[in-house]
Amino acid sequence: MSDPQRVVVLAHEKFPDRAKTATGVLKYADYDVVAVLDRDNPGTSASDHRRDLPDVPIVSSMADAPDADALLVGIAPIGGGFDETWRDDVRTALERGCDIIAGLHYFLNDDEEFAALADEYGCDINDVRKPHDDIGVAQGKSADVDAEVVLTVGTDCSVGKMTATLELVEAAREQGIDASFIPTGQTGIMIAGWGNPVDRVVSDFTAGSVEEMILEKGDEYDVLFVEGQGSITHPAYSAVTCGILHGAMADKLILCHESSRDAIHGYEDFALPELSEYISLYENLAAPVHETEVVGGALNTSKVETDEEAAAAVEAFADELGAPAVDPVRFDTAAFIDEVF
Amino acid sequence: MSDPQRVVVLAHEKFPDRAKTATGVLKYADYDVVAVLDRDNPGTSASDHRRDLPDVPIVSSMADAPDADALLVGIAPIGGGFDETWRDDVRTALERGCDIIAGLHYFLNDDEEFAALADEYGCDINDVRKPHDDIGVAQGKSADVDAEVVLTVGTDCSVGKMTATLELVEAAREQGIDASFIPTGQTGIMIAGWGNPVDRVVSDFTAGSVEEMILEKGDEYDVLFVEGQGSITHPAYSAVTCGILHGAMADKLILCHESSRDAIHGYEDFALPELSEYISLYENLAAPVHETEVVGGALNTSKVETDEEAAAAVEAFADELGAPAVDPVRFDTAAFIDEVF
Numbered sequence: 001m002s003d004p005q006r007v008v009v010l011a012h013e014k015f016p017d018r019a020k021t022a023t024g025v026l027k028y029a030d031y032d033v034v035a036v037l038d039r040d041n042p043g044t045s046a047s048d049h050r051r052d053l054p055d056v057p058i059v060s061s062m063a064d065a066p067d068a069d070a071l072l073v074g075i076a077p078i079g080g081g082f083d084e085t086w087r088d089d090v091r092t093a094l095e096r097g098c099d100i101i102a103g104l105h106y107f108l109n110d111d112e113e114f115a116a117l118a119d120e121y122g123c124d125i126n127d128v129r130k131p132h133d134d135i136g137v138a139q140g141k142s143a144d145v146d147a148e149v150v151l152t153v154g155t156d157c158s159v160g161k162m163t164a165t166l167e168l169v170e171a172a173r174e175q176g177i178d179a180s181f182i183p184t185g186q187t188g189i190m191i192a193g194w195g196n197p198v199d200r201v202v203s204d205f206t207a208g209s210v211e212e213m214i215l216e217k218g219d220e221y222d223v224l225f226v227e228g229q230g231s232i233t234h235p236a237y238s239a240v241t242c243g244i245l246h247g248a249m250a251d252k253l254i255l256c257h258e259s260s261r262d263a264i265h266g267y268e269d270f271a272l273p274e275l276s277e278y279i280s281l282y283e284n285l286a287a288p289v290h291e292t293e294v295v296g297g298a299l300n301t302s303k304v305e306t307d308e309e310a311a312a313a314v315e316a317f318a319d320e321l322g323a324p325a326v327d328p329v330r331f332d333t334a335a336f337i338d339e340v341f
Numbered sequence: 342m343s344d345p346q347r348v349v350v351l352a353h354e355k356f357p358d359r360a361k362t363a364t365g366v367l368k369y370a371d372y373d374v375v376a377v378l379d380r381d382n383p384g385t386s387a388s389d390h391r392r393d394l395p396d397v398p399i400v401s402s403m404a405d406a407p408d409a410d411a412l413l414v415g416i417a418p419i420g421g422g423f424d425e426t427w428r429d430d431v432r433t434a435l436e437r438g439c440d441i442i443a444g445l446h447y448f449l450n451d452d453e454e455f456a457a458l459a460d461e462y463g464c465d466i467n468d469v470r471k472p473h474d475d476i477g478v479a480q481g482k483s484a485d486v487d488a489e490v491v492l493t494v495g496t497d498c499s500v501g502k503m504t505a506t507l508e509l510v511e512a513a514r515e516q517g518i519d520a521s522f523i524p525t526g527q528t529g530i531m532i533a534g535w536g537n538p539v540d541r542v543v544s545d546f547t548a549g550s551v552e553e554m555i556l557e558k559g560d561e562y563d564v565l566f567v568e569g570q571g572s573i574t575h576p577a578y579s580a581v582t583c584g585i586l587h588g589a590m591a592d593k594l595i596l597c598h599e600s601s602r603d604a605i606h607g608y609e610d611f612a613l614p615e616l617s618e619y620i621s622l623y624e625n626l627a628a629p630v631h632e633t634e635v636v637g638g639a640l641n642t643s644k645v646e647t648d649e650e651a652a653a654a655v656e657a658f659a660d661e662l663g664a665p666a667v668d669p670v671r672f673d674t675a676a677f678i679d680e681v682f
Contacts, residue, residue, distance in 0.1 A: 139610050140576035203547045204540040206580035233629035235481035239547035243580030267481050273629050281629075284622060288574035290615050292364075313633045 001126045001193050002099040004070035008062065010037045010075045010089055015058070016049045021103065021187045022074025026053050028166045029191045035065040036074075037089055052329075062092040072190060073102040080129075082107030090114060099124045103186030103197075128189045131201045131209065138207035143290050145218020150341075151250035152228040152298065153282050155272050157237060158265055158298035159258040160329070161228045162188050162249045167328035168254065168298070168337070169225045175337045178222040180215050184244060187229045199229055199240045206243025214248060222320035223341065226250065232281050235267050244283065250289035252340070253282055255321065258300040259313045296340040297325035307331075342467045342534050343440040345411035349403065351378045352415045353431055356399070357390045362444065362528045363415025368393050369507045370532045373407065377415075378404040378430060393670075394594030403433040413531060416441040420472075431455060439611045444527030444538075469530045472542045474552065479548035484631050486559025491682075492591035493569040493639065494623050496613050498578060499606055500599040501670070502569045503529050505639035508567045508669035509595070509678070516678045519563040523554050525585060529568045540570055540581045545675035547584025555589060564682065567591065573622050576608050590631035590657060593681070594623055599641040600654045616661045637681040638666035649671075 007029070011022035026033050026046055033056050036046055042060040047055040059065055071093035077083050082104055090100060090108070094117035100108055107127040108114050118125050142149065150168070152161040158255075163187075165181060170180035181188070181192040183195035196209040211224065217224055226248045230237030255278060264270040279294045286292045300316045301310035310330055318325035326336040348370070355381040358377035367374050367387055374397050377387055383401040387394040401408055412434035418424050421447055431441060431449070434459035441449055448468040449455050459466050482488065491509070506522060506529075513520035522529070524536035537550040551567070558565055567589045571578030584641045596619060605611040611643040614622075620635045627633045640658045642651035651671055657664035 039552055054562040140605075140611060169431050199543075201544050202540075203542050203544045203581050203584060204578060206544045207577050232583075232626065234477040235587055235590075235630050237545060238630075239580040239584030240544050242583035248578045249576075264481075270481060270630065277629075281625060285573065285626060288618075288622075289579075289611065293473050300617060316588040 001128060001189065002070060002124050003193055004099060004101070005029050006032050006034045006068040007070045007072050008033045008035045008037060008065045008068045008093070008098070009033050009072050009074040010086060011288060012038055012086065013040050013073045015041065016046065016053065019075045021190060023050070023053060024162070025072060025074060025191055026056060031191070031193065031261050034068050037061060037065065054233040062089040067094045068098055070099040070101055073104065075201065076104060082106045082108070082111070084125070089166045091117060094118055094121050094123050095273070097121050097123060099126065101126045101128065101190055103128045103190060105129065117245060127332055128199050129186050129197050131197055135201050135205045135209045135212060137205060138247050140289065142211045142214040145214055147218045147221050147224045148252065149214060149218070149224050149248055149250045149251045149252060150227060151226040151248045152254045152256050153241070154228055154231045154244065155255070155257045155275070155278055156231045156261055157234060159256050160298070164254065164328050165225050165227045165296035165298070166258050167333060168192065170298065171221060171328060171333035171337045172225070172341060175334055175339070177341060180217055180221040180224055182217065182224050182226040184210065184227045184229055199237070200245060201241060206240060207247030210244050210247030212223060228256070232285065233270070233273060233278070234264060235270055242285065245286050246289045250286070250292050252295045253292055254296050254298055255279065255282070255294050256300070257317065258303070259317070260303045266328060279321070294321070295319045296323050296336065299325055299327050301327045301330055342442065342469060342530065342666065343411060343465050344534055345372050345440060345442070346535050347373050347375045347409045348411045348413050349376045349378060349406045349409045349439070350374050350413050350415040350426060350436070353379055353417045353427065354381050355611070356382065357387065357394065360416045362417070362531060364391070365503070365528045366413060366415060366532055366656030367397060369439060370534070372534065373399070375409050377404060378406065388497045392525055403430040405566035406478070408597050409439055411440040411442055414445065417445060423447045423449065427484045428482050432458060433591070435459055435462050435464050437588040438462050438464060439627045440467065442467045442469065442531055444469045444531060455495050459671045469527050470538050470541050475553050476537060476546045476553060479552040481590050481630065482550045483555040483559070483588060486555055487567045488562050489593065490555060490559070490565050490567060490589055490591045491593045491595060492567040493587045493595045493597050494582070494586065495569055495572045496596070496598045496616070497602055497605055498599050498620055500574060500602060502638070505521065505595065505641070505669050506531065506566050506672060507567045509639070511606065512527060512669060512674035512678045513564060513566070513682060516675055518678070518682060519520045521558055521565055523558065523565050523567040525551065525568045539585060540578070544580060546580060550598050551585050551588030573626065574614060574619070575605060576611055583626065586627050587630045589628070594633055595637050595639055596620065596623070599644070600658070603643045620662070635664060637661070637664050637677065638662045640666055640668050642668045642671055642681045
C-alpha cells in the first residue's frame with residue numbers, strides 16, 4: 001500500500017454508524033485524516049457525530065476537500081461493489097494526484113477510466129482486498145522471531161477483535177512496550193498501511209499469509225499483536241481462524257467476546273459454547289504447532305448502557321475466564337497490560 | 342468438468358511412481374482410460390508396471406493413441422507449470438476434437454494457442470484447479486441433507502486420505518450401500534469428473550465450497566464419503582482441514598494414518614501427537630458446528646513389507662484408536678464396512 005500522510009476518507013450517507021472502516025481509520029491510523037466526504041453532513045465535524053472521533057471536517061465532495069495525498073474508500077455497499085455516485089470523487093482525487101485506497105470486491109485497478117487517470121497523473125490505486133502474488137504456504141517459522149506474538153481470538157465474528165487489538169497496541173505503547181499491529185483484514189490493512197487480506201488468499205496459503213507478516217515485522221518489535229478473524233466455532237469462517245492460529249504461532253491469546261452474544265451472528269441455530277470450551281479449543285488446537293495460552297480477555301460492552309453494568313460484566317467475564325479481562329474501548333487498559341504483558 | 346467416456350492420460354517419463362493423478366484415474370475413475378502417454382515406455386501396458394493397475398496400453402504420443410474424447414494431464418512438474426514437451430500432444434488432442442482436463446497451476450485456458458484450437462475444434466479445456474465463480478460462504482446447512490456424511494481426516498498430509506476414501510466408496514457399494522465420493526482436491530476431481538478444488542478457493546469460502554458439494558449430492562445417495570485434506574495439526578494446511586470439517590458437518594469421521602509417519606512430512610520439527618489427541622481435536626473442534634465421532638481408522642501400510650506385519654500394524658492401530666481399522670488398499674474392506682456403516 002502507499003504510505004500516505006494526508007488522507008481524505010469517503011463515507012457518503014453512512015457516516016459514522018455504517019462506516020466501520022472510516023471510523024476505524026479516524027481513530028487508529030497513524031496518518032492524518034484531513035477530511036471525511038459525506039454529502040449528508042457537510043459543514044459538521046466527525047466529533048459532532050460521535051464523541052470518540054477526532055475533530056475532522058466533513059465536506060460534500062472531493063472538490064471541497066483540502067490538500068491530500070490519498071483518497072480512502074471508507075464504506076462498502078452490500079456485496080462490495082463500486083457505487084457509481086462515488087465516481088466523481090475518485091476521478092477528482094486522481095486528477096489532483098491522490099493515490100486511491102479501497103477494499104472493495106470490485107477492484108478499482110480494473111476500472112478503465114480510473115486506471116487511465118492513475119497512469120496519466122502518476123497515482124497508485126491500492127486495492128487492499130487483492131492479495132499479492134507471492135503469498136505461499138507457511139513454513140512453520142513464525143515462532144523463530146524475536147518478538148512475543150499475541151493473537152486475539154474470538155467467540156464469534158464481529159465481536160470487536162480488530163478494535164481490541166488496536167486498543168491493546170496503543171495501551172501497550174503507553175506502558176512503554178515496543179508493540180506493533182499485524183493486520184489481517186481490509187480495515188486493519190487500511191489503518192496499518194500494509195498487510196495481507198488473510199480472508200481473501202487461496203485457502204492453502206492462509207497460514208502462510210500470516211507467517212509472511214510475522215517474519216517481516218518480528219525482529220523489529222518486542223511484541224506483535226495479531227488481529228484475529230472469525231471464530232474457531234464458526235460454521236463458515238473457522239478455516240481462516242485456524243490458519244491464523246497456526247500461522248501466527250502465538251505465544252499468548254486474548255479471547256474476545258461481545259457481552260450480549262449467545263449464538264453465532266447470522267447463524268442463530270449455532271449456540272456459542274461455554275468460554276471454558278473456547279479456551280480448550282484454541283489452546284489444544286494450537287499446541288501441536290506451538291504451545292500457547294489464553295492469558296486474558298477483551299469484552300465488548302458496547303451494548304451495555306452504564307459503565308457500572310459494563311464493569312460488572314467485565315468482572316464476570318474475567319471470573320469465567322479465570323484470567324484478567326478488560327473492555328479496552330470503554331475502560332483504561334493500563335492495569336490489564338501490566339498484568340498480562 | 343466435461344463428462345468423458347474414453348480418456349487418454351498423459352504421464353510422460355513419470356509413470357507410474359511419480360504420476361499419482363494418472364494412477365489414481367486408472368484405478369478409480371468411472372470412465373475408460375484407453376491409453377497412457379509415456380514416451381519412456383511405449384508398447385508396454387500399465388499393468389506391466391504395477392500389478393494393481395489395469396491392462397491399458399502405453400503409447401509414445403497422442404498421435405499413436407486410439408479414439409478418445411478427452412486428454413487428461415496426469416502428472417505435474419514441480420511448481421505446477423506446463424511442460425512444453427507436452428504441447429504437441431495437447432495440440433493433437435484438440436485437433437482430434439478431444440476435451441482437455443488438467444490440474445496445473447498454469448491454466449491451459451489462458452494459453453493462446455490452446456484456447457484458439459479449442460474454439461476452432463469445439464473442445465472444452467477443463468482447468469480443474471480453477472474454482473468456479475459462484476463459490477461463496479457456507480450457510481451451515483450440510484447436516485440438513487438426507488445422506489449420512491462420512492469424512493476422512495488425517496494425522497498428516499499425504500497419508501492416503503483420497504485413496505482410502507475411494508476404496509471405502511467401492512467397498513461400501515460392494516456391500517450394497519448407495520455411496521458416493523465427494524472430491525476436494527484436483528486428483529479427486531479428475532477421478533470423479535466434478536468437484537471444487539477446496540485448497541484453491543478463497544479462504545473465506547473454504548467451508549462453503551464443501552457445503553455446496555454436499556448440498557448438490559446429499560439427497561441423491563445414502564452415504565457421502567468426503568475426501569479430506571491435510572491435517573488439523575499441520576503448520577501450513579490446517580485451515581483447509583478445518584474448513585472441510587465444519588463445511589461437511591460430517592456424521593462420522595475416519596482417521597487416516599501412514600504407519601511409518603511420526604512427524605509432519607516436510608516439517609519434521611513438528612512431531613505427530615498421539616492418536617487419542619487427534620480424536621479429541623477433531624471431535625471437539627467439530628462439535629460446536631455438528632457433533633461427530635471417529636468411528637474407524639484407515640492405515641496406509643504401503644511401507645510395510647509383508648502382509649503379516651501389515652495386519653499386525655492395522656491391529657495395533659485399531660487398538661490405539663479404540664475403533665475398527667483397515668488398510669483398505671491392502672486388505673479386504675467388507676468386514677470394516679459392515680462394522681462401521
